[in-house]
Structure formats: structure tokens, C-alpha cells
Amino acid sequence: MTRASDWLILIIAILVAVTMIGPLYPSAQINQPLQPSFGQAIVAVNNAEAAGATPNETAPLVTLLNKALELNQEASSLPPNQTEQRNALLSSVNEILTNVTNQANDLTSTSARRTYTNKIITYLSGIVVAVVGTFAYVLGVELYQRYRIKRTFQMRVKAK
Amino acid sequence: MKFISTQNKRTLIAVFIALIVVAETAAFVATTPRPQELFFQFYVLGSNRLAADYYPQNNTNVRVASPLSWYVGVTNFMGNVQLVEIRLKLGNETTTPPNDTSNTPSSAPELITFDRFLMNNETWEFPFAWSITNATATGGSTRILTAKINNETYEISNWSATNGYNFRLILELWVWQTNTNAFEYGWSSNGERRTAWLQIWFNMTNPSSPPPPA
Numbered sequence: 001m002t003r004a005s006d007w008l009i010l011i012i013a014i015l016v017a018v019t020m021i022g023p024l025y026p027s028a029q030i031n032q033p034l035q036p037s038f039g040q041a042i043v044a045v046n047n048a049e050a051a052g053a054t055p056n057e058t059a060p061l062v063t064l065l066n067k068a069l070e071l072n073q074e075a076s077s078l079p080p081n082q083t084e085q086r087n088a089l090l091s092s093v094n095e096i097l098t099n100v101t102n103q104a105n106d107l108t109s110t111s112a113r114r115t116y117t118n119k120i121i122t123y124l125s126g127i128v129v130a131v132v133g134t135f136a137y138v139l140g141v142e143l144y145q146r147y148r149i150k151r152t153f154q155m156r157v158k159a160k
Numbered sequence: 161m162k163f164i165s166t167q168n169k170r171t172l173i174a175v176f177i178a179l180i181v182v183a184e185t186a187a188f189v190a191t192t193p194r195p196q197e198l199f200f201q202f203y204v205l206g207s208n209r210l211a212a213d214y215y216p217q218n219n220t221n222v223r224v225a226s227p228l229s230w231y232v233g234v235t236n237f238m239g240n241v242q243l244v245e246i247r248l249k250l251g252n253e254t255t256t257p258p259n260d261t262s263n264t265p266s267s268a269p270e271l272i273t274f275d276r277f278l279m280n281n282e283t284w285e286f287p288f289a290w291s292i293t294n295a296t297a298t299g300g301s302t303r304i305l306t307a308k309i310n311n312e313t314y315e316i317s318n319w320s321a322t323n324g325y326n327f328r329l330i331l332e333l334w335v336w337q338t339n340t341n342a343f344e345y346g347w348s349s350n351g352e353r354r355t356a357w358l359q360i361w362f363n364m365t366n367p368s369s370p371p372p373p374a
Contacts, residue, residue, distance in 0.1 A: 126183035
């Protein structure tokens with residue numbers, strides 16, 4: 001006869017297997033950009049969000065992206081003869097975008113790990129709840145049986 | 161335990177499996193994101209940040225140097241960070257507006273664009289102060305030559321209307337597409353193409369500047 005502990009091990013093994021096969025985080029497939037800078041940066045930020053980054057974590061990156069946009073617009077509004085200033089601004093834009101892309105990539109790794117851990121904890125909590133529930137059931141049945149026995153011995157026979 | 165030794169173990173296993181199924185279903189529901197409608201909210205408001213008072217005294221007949229103060233806003237409900245662009249186009253009565261069926265933008269000439277990265281659920285609202293700074297009326301046609309938008313003066317070519325009636329400003333929402341690396345008119349939501357655009361009409365039957373206040 002199969003023991004209850006064997007069933008428990010089997011269920012845990014199935015759960016772990018399902019967790020490993022299934023997606024660890026919402027995998028919004030974002031195509032790689034054909035061009036660098038802005039395209040790369042936004043894809044990196046979107047990937048971080050898909051991996052589970054919170055708005056508080058992505059907000060500084062979005063602020064930097066908007067700063068890059070402002071500098072880019074400033075560069076494009078310069079007269080054609082101000083080449084040096086334009087190049088300096090565009091260099092700053094590229095620097096910001098590279099920085100954002102790197103930070104977003106780091107955030108993707110961190111968020112993916114955190115999402116995976118949270119998922120494992122949530123599924124393990126389910127097992128713990130089931131175990132506790134089963135013990136509660138056993139305890140309940142035990143107490144009910146004791147109550148029934150007690151009531152049986154308290155019965156009195158009355159003559160009609 | 162007495163219960164285990166006396167009762168059928170199958171009952172216990174069945175209870176445990178039932179609890180596992182319930183608890184893990186709850187865990188799955190808790191960790192799976194809900195499907196949501198993806199869209200943008202796009203609006204233009206009058207000087208009091210209401211959908212009213214677009215023109216002083218509600219008179220849509222604009223004159224040269226009459227300042228108009230509006231607010232343009234976009235809210236991102238796409239579920240992630242988006243790069244949006246608002247394109248301002250200049251039209252008149254005969255201009256082809258954007259087509260909601262074919263999702264094509266207006267063919268009107270573009271004057272200016274406004275770009276911004278938006279977080280999910282973020283609203284970007286910016287002042288849109290504009291005035292016509294130079295216009296002529298000749299031969300039954302009013303032609304707008306220059307306009308000031310947010311303190312920048314723009315020279316305009318080929319923006320005219322018969323007798324100064326039915327000029328319009330068209331605002332279109334363009335969104336950066338990561339797969340094409342370019343702005344595209346509208347966005348995709350659950351496999352469908354969606355667009356958002358606004359237009360506001362005005363007349364300029366008497367281009368001369370209003371008299372100075374007494």
C-alpha cells in the first residue's frame with residue numbers, strides 16, 4: 001500500500017516540474033531593435049517590466065529616457081553651423097541611452113529572479129496550506145469521534 | 161494516530177489531494193496576470209482644463225494675435241512603458257481627416273510633434289498655447305502665414321481656407337513600435353488596430369488684430 005508521504009513527495013515533484021517547464025515570468029516577446037539607441041533602450045525597459053519590475057523601479061529609467069528625448073530635440077533644433085554643440089548633445093543622448101539599457105538589463109535579471117522566487121514561495125505555500133488543512137481534518141475527525149464516544153457513555157435509559 | 165490506524169487512508173489522501181488542487185489553483189490565479197484592454201486616452205482641454213472654453217467668449221472666429229490656451233493630454237493604459245508622439249497637422253474644409261476604418265492618418269501637412277516616454281497609467285498633460293501671428297485675406301481666401309505655438313514661431317506654407325471658414329487643427333497619436341523601430345499611427349490591442357485623433361475647428365474671417373483693451 002502506498003504511504004501518504006509517498007503521495008506528498010510525488011505531488012511536490014510534479015509541482016516543481018510544472019514550475020520549471022512553465023514560464024517563470026510573463027514573457028512578453030519583444031523583438032530586438034533594428035537600430036540602436038532609443039529602440040534598444042525602450043526594448044530593455046519593456047523587458048524589465050515583463051520580468052516583473054515595479055513602476056517604482058522603472059520610473060528613474062523613464063525619467064532618463066525623457067531627458068534623452070529633450071536633449072535629442074535640443075540637438076535637432078540647433079542651426080546647422082553648430083556642429084560641435086550638436087555632437088556634444090547627441091553624445092550625451094547616447095550615453096544616457098546606454099546607461100538606461102544597462103540598468104534595464106540588470107533590472108530584468110533581478111526582477112526575473114524575484115518573480116521566480118515569489119512564484120515558488122506561492123506554490124509552496126499552497127502545499128503548506130494543504131498539509132495544515134489535512135492535519136486540521138484529522139484533528140477534527142478525532143475530536144468528533146471523542147465527542148461521539150463521550151455522548152454515548154452519557155446516555156441514560158428511561159423507562160416509559 | 162488513531163484516526164490513521166482505524167480509518168481508510170484513502171480518505172486522508174483524497175482530502176490532501178483536494179486541498180492541494182484548491183490551494184495550487186489559488187496560487188496559479190494569484191500569480192497569473194489578468195488580461196486587460198490595452199489603450200491610450202487622448203484629449204484636448206480648454207483654458208480652464210475642461211472640455212469647454214476653447215475660445216474666448218466661445219467665439220470660434222479667431223483673429224491675429226489672439227492668444228489661445230489649451231491643454232493636450234495622453235494617458236498610457238498599455239501595460240508597459242510606451243514612447244508616444246503627438247503630431248499636429250493643419251487642415252481646412254477639404255482636408256482628409258484620419259480614417260478610423262482603415263486606420264490611416266490624415267494627409268494634412270504636419271507642423272510640429274511632441275514626444276514623450278510614458279509609464280503605464282501615467283498621464284502626460286502639457287499646455288498648448290497658440291496664436292496666429294500673421295495672416296492675409298485676399299480674393300476670398302484667408303491664408304495663415306505664421307503661428308506661435310508654446311512661444312515658438314512657425315512659418316506656415318499653404319494653409320488657407322475659403323473666406324476664412326473651417327480651418328482646423330488635427331492632433332494624431334503616434335506610438336513607437338519596437339518591432340519596426342519607428343512611430344506608427346495608432347497601436348495594436350488584442351490583435352486589433354486602434355487609433356486616436358482629435359480635431360478642433362476655427363474660423364478666421366477677419367484676420368486683423370483685435371483692438372487693444374481700453
